[in-house]
Amino acid sequence: MMNWSVILSISRTHLLSRMKQTIIAALGVTFGIGTFIILVSFMTGLNGLLDGLILDRTPHVHIFNEIKPSKRQPVHFFDPYDDSFNLIHSVKPKFRGEKINNALPLMELLKSDDRVKGITPAVKAQVFYSAGMLELNGLLNGVNVMEEERLFNLEDYIFEGIPKVLHQTSNGILIGKGVAKKLSLTVGDNVQVISSKGDLFQLKIVGFYQSGLAEIDNVQSYVNLKTAQQILGEGDSYITSLNVKLHDLEEAPRMARQIERGYDLTAIDINEANAQFETGTTIRNLITYAVSITLLIVAGFGIYNILNMLIYEKMNDIAILKATGFSGRDVKYIFIIQALLIGLSGGVLGLIFGYFVSLLIDHTPFVTEALPTITTFPVNWNPMYYIIGIAFALASTFLAGYLPASRAEQIDPVEIIRGQ
Amino acid sequence: MTGHAIPSVLRAEKINKYFTDPVSFHVLKDVSLEIKKGEFVSIMGKSGCGKSTLLYVLSTMDTNYSGKLYLDNRLLTGQGGEALASIRNEYIGFIFQFHYLLPEFSVVRNVMLPGLKLGLKSAEEVYQDAMEKLRLLGIANQAEKLASRISGGQKQRVAIARSLINSPKLIMADEPTGNLDSKNADNVFHLLRDLSHQEGLSLLVVTHDQDFANQTDRIITMEDGRIMSTA
Numbered sequence: 063m064m065n066w067s068v069i070l071s072i073s074r075t076h077l078l079s080r081m082k083q084t085i086i087a088a089l090g091v092t093f094g095i096g097t098f099i100i101l102v103s104f105m106t107g108l109n110g111l112l113d114g115l116i117l118d119r120t121p122h123v124h125i126f127n128e129i130k131p132s133k134r135q136p137v138h139f140f141d142p143y144d145d146s147f148n149l150i151h152s153v154k155p156k157f158r159g160e161k162i163n164n165a166l167p168l169m170e171l172l173k174s175d176d177r178v179k180g181i182t183p184a185v186k187a188q189v190f191y192s193a194g195m196l197e198l199n200g201l202l203n204g205v206n207v208m209e210e211e212r213l214f215n216l217e218d219y220i221f222e223g224i225p226k227v228l229h230q231t232s233n234g235i236l237i238g239k240g241v242a243k244k245l246s247l248t249v250g251d252n253v254q255v256i257s258s259k260g261d262l263f264q265l266k267i268v269g270f271y272q273s274g275l276a277e278i279d280n281v282q283s284y285v286n287l288k289t290a291q292q293i294l295g296e297g298d299s300y301i302t303s304l305n306v307k308l309h310d311l312e313e314a315p316r317m318a319r320q321i322e323r324g325y326d327l328t329a330i331d332i333n334e335a336n337a338q339f340e341t342g343t344t345i346r347n348l349i350t351y352a353v354s355i356t357l358l359i360v361a362g363f364g365i366y367n368i369l370n371m372l373i374y375e376k377m378n379d380i381a382i383l384k385a386t387g388f389s390g391r392d393v394k395y396i397f398i399i400q401a402l403l404i405g406l407s408g409g410v411l412g413l414i415f416g417y418f419v420s421l422l423i424d425h426t427p428f429v430t431e432a433l434p435t436i437t438t439f440p441v442n443w444n445p446m447y448y449i450i451g452i453a454f455a456l457a458s459t460f461l462a463g464y465l466p467a468s469r470a471e472q473i474d475p476v477e478i479i480r481g482q
Numbered sequence: 483m484t485g486h487a488i489p490s491v492l493r494a495e496k497i498n499k500y501f502t503d504p505v506s507f508h509v510l511k512d513v514s515l516e517i518k519k520g521e522f523v524s525i526m527g528k529s530g531c532g533k534s535t536l537l538y539v540l541s542t543m544d545t546n547y548s549g550k551l552y553l554d555n556r557l558l559t560g561q562g563g564e565a566l567a568s569i570r571n572e573y574i575g576f577i578f579q580f581h582y583l584l585p586e587f588s589v590v591r592n593v594m595l596p597g598l599k600l601g602l603k604s605a606e607e608v609y610q611d612a613m614e615k616l617r618l619l620g621i622a623n624q625a626e627k628l629a630s631r632i633s634g635g636q637k638q639r640v641a642i643a644r645s646l647i648n649s650p651k652l653i654m655a656d657e658p659t660g661n662l663d664s665k666n667a668d669n670v671f672h673l674l675r676d677l678s679h680q681e682g683l684s685l686l687v688v689t690h691d692q693d694f695a696n697q698t699d700r701i702i703t704m705e706d707g708r709i710m711s712t713a
Contacts, residue, residue, distance in 0.1 A: 068598040079586040386596040387571020389564045476538045
């Protein structure tokens with residue numbers, strides 16, 4: 063029969079009567095866990111930020127009509143040449159426009175798919191921003207702005223204005239920050255754009271758009287879907303791309319292939335588009351865990367050493383406990399509990415330490431052109447890491463305590479008592 | 483065994499034990515003995531005759547022997563470590579030549595530990611029992627001191643109090659007075675004898691001290707691993 067309260071009280075007395083060693087052992091764990099929390103919170107925060115920079119605003123599946131040469135050239139349709147080796151020179155792309163045929167029915171169909179979280183239509187229109195004598199190259203993105211906000215966090219890249227205002231202003235424009243700077247425009251001003259057909263349109267600036275990538279900010283602006291269609295002189299059904307967001311990102315490649323097979327369209331999935339980001343994330347996580355585990359192993363050796371020494375010093379105590387009726391298992395638990403108490407107290411302190419340093423990092427200013435809405439370093443406050451941290455602490459101290467404790471279990475009291 | 487009105491507490495039959503390290507050595511040779519309820523028995527013999535070894539075998543701590551050992555007619559030989567530990571806890575009290583208290587615990591805590599391990603009574607009741615034993619031995623005023631802070635004679639009395647905490651059937655002692663001056667030794671002897679007579683406790687004491695042994699009910703004399711006389 064185990065009598066836990068007695069075992070616990072003996073463990074506690076052992077720890078408290080050698081406070082200094084206990085504190086040193088616990089501090090080892092504290093630094094291990096604290097570093098783990100700081101590293102993992104900061105690293106994953108950074109990962110989230112970087113992923114968000116690209117992945118959040120990238121559609122999981124991007125559907126468009128790519129201009130490309132036909133795979134099957136006329137000669138392939140002519141049976142007598144089936145077995146011959148055909149060489150075709152100067153292949154030209156087939157003209158069929160950028161418009162996605164039957165885009166609206168296709169949208170409805172995709173919306174009814176369980177995997178799809180949402181889908182937004184877009185119209186890209188090449189224009190010139192006109193400023194007196196000067197004409198700047200530009201690209202208008204006609205979108206359903208409320209859907210863009212919901213699915214692709216458009217609001218994170220909008221300055222001095224909110225997407226909703228664009229939604230309410232039929233001739234509004236969220237103008238690229240670079241364009242605005244060049245043309246010395248502010249919110250409320252009007253800007254003239256010239257369509258590729260030479261028509262002139264007057265648009266009202268309702269906000270600035272800044273992606274952080276100068277190339278984009280110098281060219282791209284957002285307008286309502288309808289505005290873009292009008293500028294191009296096209297009707298409601300003119301849509302040049304569909305951006306799909308899925309519930310599960312992993313489904314993207316399969317979905318893209320299905321769409322390509324089913325409809326004569328090009329579908330790019332997010333993994334194709336951003337393969338390198340996944341790799342960066344994985345490697346950063348790997349480094350975080352490797353460093354933390356190394357620290358914990360060092361702390362574990364410290365605990366192992368201290369408990370080993372303790373057991374040498376406590377040979378007499380162990381013999382007395384065994385002589386007066388404590389079993390080998392009781393003695394083993396006494397020492398394992400000491401290790402776990404060190405792990406628990408050191409671990410909890412480490413969590414607190416890690417929490418406060420993370421708080422400090424979270425309040426450290428961090429200003430970058432790339433991320434207009436970010437003002438401090440990113441920290442991930444996922445409570446899961448705290449649970450992993452304390453589990454780490456208990457597991458490593460248990461392992462460190464187990465060997466010395468098993469040795470204590472095996473000690474023969476007769477040998478100790480005779481040896482006196 | 484017929485004809486004995488008094489039941490036996492501890493019985494050993496043909497105990498043999500060998501030491502193999504450093505050389506093979508036959509340390510106990512066909513040792514048989516019996517201790518009755520309320521009996522105060524001493525074991526005497528020269529150094530190296532095997533009397534301490536015998537005590538550890540009888541105490542159940544040393545299980546590496548052949549022969550049979552009974553406590554209250556219950557066979558102990560062959561039982562596992564866990565079972566033997568709980569038997570020691572409940573039925574056997576120990577007093578060692580050296581004081582063997584846990585130095586980081588208070589005196590009363592030292593006395594309480596085997597009682598807490600047994601777990602039949604609440605901590606409060608065990609504390610009351612422990613204080614009562616300490617009063618019985620005249621050291622209740624030292625109860626809250628650390629065990630490492632009291633004198634040798636006091637330590638020995640604490641050890642006796644500890645051996646009594648679970649009201650055992652049998653107390654075993656290895657040279658309980660070996661480390662004490664004659665006055666303290668006399669005190670310890672009288673304490674043990676009173677316990678034996680008043681509470682029907684059996685006592686088995688290994689000693690060098692002829693005066694001590696002469697006052698016990700029975701002396702078992704050992705020589706070269708054999709019992710020479712049990713008079």
